[in-house]
Amino acid sequence: MRRTKGGPPAHAIAATALAAAAALVLASCGSGDEPAPKPTVSTARVGMTPGDGADAVAPDKPVTITVAGGIVATATVTAEDGSTVTGAYQPGGATWTTTAPLKYGTKYTVQATGVDAHGLPSRGTETFTTLTPQSLVAASKVTPGKGDTVGVGMPISIELDHAVDDPAVRAAVERRLSVSASVPIEGAWGWVDAKTVRFRPKDYWPAGTKVSVSGNLYGVSFGNGAYGAAGTTTDFTVGSALVATVDSAAHEMTVVKDGEVVRTVPVTTGKPGFTTRAGTKVILGKEEHVLMDGTTVGIAEGSSDAYRLDVYWATRVTWSGEYLHAAPWSVSSQGSENVSHGCVGMSTDNAKWFFGISNVGDVVKVVNTGSDKTMELSGNGYGEWNYSWDEWLKTSTVGTVTTGALPADA
Known part of the structure; x- marks a missing residue:
């Protein structure tokens, strides 16, 4: 008898049958009667789900083979292209179930053998077809x-x-x-x-x-x-491990790499009305040159806050347009006051250095802004680190x- 992957070996099935037969013989000897003759027809009954001829079977539903009055000896689920579906025996060996999804729009043949306590086989075969997704x-x-x-x-x-x-x-x-x-x-x-x-x-x-x-x-x-x-x-x-902390009140950025402070940089952040978002952000991308136009963030052309600038060494942290970038026009304010429209500005040398040392996915924390304007939890970049761990788990269904x-x- 051949063995199906994951199932009882043939010698184990035979041993079970022999043990059962021996038990019957001993019981007969104890009563003084003649041993009962060994049956010639298996009492095992093979059942399969889905049923024979089933159509539009959901591919995520398992194929199950169950043997009443015995155990599953062999089990195969074969697609029309000859490939087979993996499966596993349940405790006791009377049930076998597929463990992988079925193919879409495919005809399958299920073949199984069950054996009873005397080792007598009973076989079953069926076919079914899975659905084709819309x-x-x-x-x-x-x-x-x-x-x-x-x-x-x-x-x-x-x-x-x-x-x-x-x-x-x-x-x-x-x-x-x-x-x-x-x-x-x-x-x-x-x-x-x-x-x-x-x-x-x-x-x-x-x-x-x-x-x-x-x-x-x-x-x-x-x-x-x-x-x-x-x-x-x-x-x-x-x-x-690179983490940059921007302290808006102190007008400086401290860059820590692998646990060591590698540079403290004078910066300017968002002025009143244009406060830089507080919170933890993640670098989304880097652009050596970007044209920044105030009209793209709702600043009217011709207003006192209007701007249209060629900006260099720009490291993006929000999709709405917050960057850490070179701002040579505000060097006199860097380290002393906040004059930007929301970005973190620094000297060209410092911006180029930060651009070169940082990667997409590095962390930028902005603290002490004096404002309740904070990084969005979603939709404007990677805001996941602004959740506590317990809060993040509430967004999960599995945990x-x-x-x-x-x-x-x-």
């Missing part, structure tokens, strides 16, 4: 990009092309997203909007960590005939997870 849901954007080196504050962000509001579906998505790292990291996936789910560690990533992300949504039902598309992967490396281990050669 639409597929894919990850339209995944960050960080493959091979990127990022800062310690960088979240993993997955943007779907389909809104997800149902908590049960969100949980199914989170469970299909896997993060592995070179050191164990405690973190959680959280939803910042209906299409975007992000992974944030409980604390900043340790410097030098290697991270791999796998997200296979195939087989996940999103409702209304929509199902997940094939998976997506990315891997990245966390660089040095805390610990990253898996990367292979030694990763």
Whole structure:
């Protein structure tokens, strides 16, 4: 008798049958009667779900084989292209269930053998066909990009092309997203909007960590005939631990790299009416040159606050237009007063130095602004670090997870 992967070996099945037969013989001897003859027909009955001929079977529903009056000896679920579906035996061996989603729009053949206590086999075969989705849901954007080196504050962000509001579906998505790292990291996936789910560690990533992300949504039902598309992967490396703290009241920025202060820089931040957002931000991108136009942030052309400037060594921290950048026109105010329209301005030399030392994903904290204008939790950059850990967990449906281990050669 052959053995199905994950199931009882043939010798174990035979031993079970022999033990049962021996027990019957001993019982007969004890009564003084002749041993009961061994049956010639198996009492095991093989049952399968879904039923034979079933159509439009949901690909996320497991195939189950159950043997009444015996155990499952062999079990295979084979697609029309010859590929098979993995499965596992349940405790006791009387039930076998698939452990992977089925393919869409595919005909499957299920074959199983059960044996009773005498080792007599009973076989069953059925066919069914899975449904074809009306639409597929894919990850339209995944960050960080493959091979990127990022800062310690960088979240993993997955943007779907389909809104997800149902908590049960969100949980199914989170469970299909896997993060592995070179050191164990405690973190959680959280939803910042209906299409975007992000992974944030409980604390900043340790410097030098290697991270791999796998997200296979195939087989996940999103409702209304929509199902997940094939998976997506990315891997990245966390660089040095760089955190810049901008103190608006002291008019200076302190840059700490790998636990050591590497420079304190005179700065100017937002003046009254244009206060720089307080809170923790993450560098979104870097531009050696950017044209800054006040009309793009609602400042009327021709007003006393209007501006249109060529700006250099600009490090972006919000999508709405906050940067850390060179501001040679305000050098006389840097270190003494706040005169900007919300950005952090510094000398050209200091801006170029910071531009060169920093990575996307590095952390910029702004403190002591004297204003209640704070970094948005979502929608204007990476605001995840402005949640407490308990608050972040409320955005998750699955809760805390610990990253898996990367292979030694990763």
